[in-house]
Amino acid sequence: MKKLKKLEPLGTESLVDKVETRLLMFFKENKLVPGDAIPKEIDFATSLGVSRTVVREALLRLRTLGLVESKKRRGMILKQPDIINNFARILDPTLLGEDTLKQLFELRLILEMGMADFLFENRNEEDLDELEKIVAAEEATDTHQIRFSLDKEIAFHGKLYQMSNNVTLQKFQDLLLPVFNYVYLKDTENTNLDDYHYSEGEFVSHRMLLETLREGTPETFRNAMRRHLEPHFDHALKTGGR
Amino acid sequence: MKKLKKLEPLGTESLVDKVETRLLMFFKENKLVPGDAIPKEIDFATSLGVSRTVVREALLRLRTLGLVESKKRRGMILKQPDIINNFARILDPTLLGEDTLKQLFELRLILEMGMADFLFENRNEEDLDELEKIVAAEEATDTHQIRFSLDKEIAFHGKLYQMSNNVTLQKFQDLLLPVFNYVYLKDTENTNLDDYHYSEGEFVSHRMLLETLREGTPETFRNAMRRHLEPHFDHALKTGGR
DNA sequence: ATTTGTATTATGTCATACATATAATATGAG
DNA sequence: CTCATATTATATGTATGACATAATACAAAT
Known part of the structure; x- marks a missing residue:
């Protein structure tokens, strides 16, 4: 038997896959930018066969990724993809695995340490x-429970994100908020954070952060901030183990 | 003319929109978790009419968002959405606006400060x-240019991300790497970072970080790290203005 | 000139048929 | 009986043609 050339594994990608990459190429080659109109479906179909x-x-x-937008009769136009927005739909904590949740937390x-x-x-x-x-x-409401009142926690830290003046970061935080809450609540179930004793007995409150x-x-x-977040870090x- | 009550704009969402939310509800109500199989297309179609x-x-x-996966004959199963992966396709620096790029940087x-x-x-x-x-x-190669050799920069900082032991973070970094490079290169064009003089004349090298x-x-x-990143922070x- | 109707057009939805891959089962060789 | 191989059933993938719907342009009417 003659030595045969190894049989290349033929592309496993579907037709739609190919077309998708072709479309993206098309956009790049024609240097299309957000706002530009693109050919209609039927034209793509015929020219791609x-x-x-x-x-x-x-x-x-x-469209799902937010790269194009479609309007009836008007056709489709390129859009600046809103990176964050799409995830909101699916980023349901109950649909995410434990490990991912932990990592997001x-x-x-x-x-918060880095900003x-x-x-x-x-x-x-x-x-x-x-x-x-x-x-x-926060201080006015309940002097005993102030430490870990979730609402106040969100209000305070949310404001910090906002003050970072980085819109992408803010959106990211908005997106992750449900996840944070979910993990936070699950944590407080197990370990009573009120009983947590800070190292050197010193608690850093929101006021002190301010x-x-x-x-x-x-x-x-x-x-x-590191001190403030100490129970969460701990x-x-x-x-550990991931 | 009599004062008329404002006419509520009736829902503009398409059929597909509705079906999508119904599907998500279905998953939640039935407490489906990643790995579970879901009914076939035709069943959904008939039961939803x-x-x-x-x-x-x-x-x-x-599927595009990574929430479900489809295999022929086997049907579809719920998947743990890979939060990060979806970005990859559209996160082409050339398609992102200046402001977004800046914010990602x-x-x-x-x-890096926070981890x-x-x-x-x-x-x-x-x-x-x-x-x-x-x-x-890094030290062996070029003693003069070591500071801002891009490859070494990536190798070193990439390793740090890896050591964080947080897979989500790593993937996030992998994803953003092209963006970082892009911004990095654009920055070095304008301001020659080699000429940058550190405050107090002290430069924190990778070795010192180590x-x-x-x-x-x-x-x-x-x-x-703050010192090391000083030129970038500056x-x-x-x-500023965003 | 403003409003109202009408035609046009590209996307949205529907129905049906067939292709393709693969899990499950049946068949056959040893 | 065991293993490998062929067959079949089935759910997704692709194709085609038709009609619905909404947005636009333009004509007609007041």
Whole structure:
């Protein structure tokens, strides 16, 4: 038997896959930018030699990803994909695995530890005042349970994200909020955070964070935030194995 | 003319939209989890009273988002949506606006500043040795240009992400890498980073970061990292307005 | 000139048929 | 009986043609 050339595994990708990549190539080659109109389904179908069904499914994918938008009679136009928005639909904590949830919660800790510099860069009286109001309201309500009242937690930390002045980060946080809540609640079920005793007995409250943000530096703020988040960090680090 | 009650705009959502939400409800109500099989297209179609086409398009969306997976003859099963993977297709830097790019680059700075605690929690000799190798190779090559050699930069920082032991974070970094490179290159075009002079004249090299990771604490590491990233921070903060 | 109707057009939906891949089963060789 | 191989059934994938729907342009009417 003659030596035969190894038989290449023939592409496993479906027709729709191919068409999708062809469409993306088409956009790039023609240097189309968001706002530009693209040919109609039937034209793509004929020039690619496939059925309208296939073209439609490929375009539907791109639409799902927010890359194109379709209007009746008007055809389709390229869109600036809103990276974040699509996930909102499916990012249901109950549909995510334990490990992913844990990692996303870690991500939250990372983000809040890392954004100090941007907070200091963009802080202004207006925002600080609003933060002040949030803290004041928090202190006024229930002096015993203030530490881990979820609503206040969200209000305060949410405001911080907003103050980062990074819209993408904000959207990201909005998106992950349900996840955070979910993990947070699950955690508080198991370990009663009120009983948690901080190292050196010192608890860093929202008020103290606010003061640090007013008078401190990014560095001191990071340290304060680390203390503030200590129970969460402990939980995340303890339950290690991924 | 009499004062008329404002006429509510009636729902503009398409059939496919409705079916999609119905499908998601179905999954939740039946407490389906990743791995579970779901009814076939035709069954959904008949029970919802719509054509297979519509069901198919709705399912295709969910497939595009990674929530379901389809295999011939086997039907469809719920999948753990890979949050990150979906971005890849559309996250072409050339398709993103300037502002989004900038914000993603900031996100990188935030992540690297924030992950210190996890690095220290998960560090082990093996990883540190590998990091050592990367640094050594870096030092060996070109003693003059070591600071901002892109490859080494990627190798070193990439390894850090890997050491965070957070797969989601890693994937996120993989995904954003092209964006980072893109922004990085554009930055170095304008401002020659080699000419950048660090505050107090002190430059924190990869080697110093490594030493801090070996002997220091999360706190000292954050400070070192902040110094190391100083030119990037400066650039990000200077060009402020979003 | 503003409104109202009408034709046009590209996407949205439907119905049906067939192709294709694969799990399940049956068949056959040893 | 065991294993490999062929067959069959089935759910998704693709194709085709038809009609519905909404948005636009333009004509007609007031």
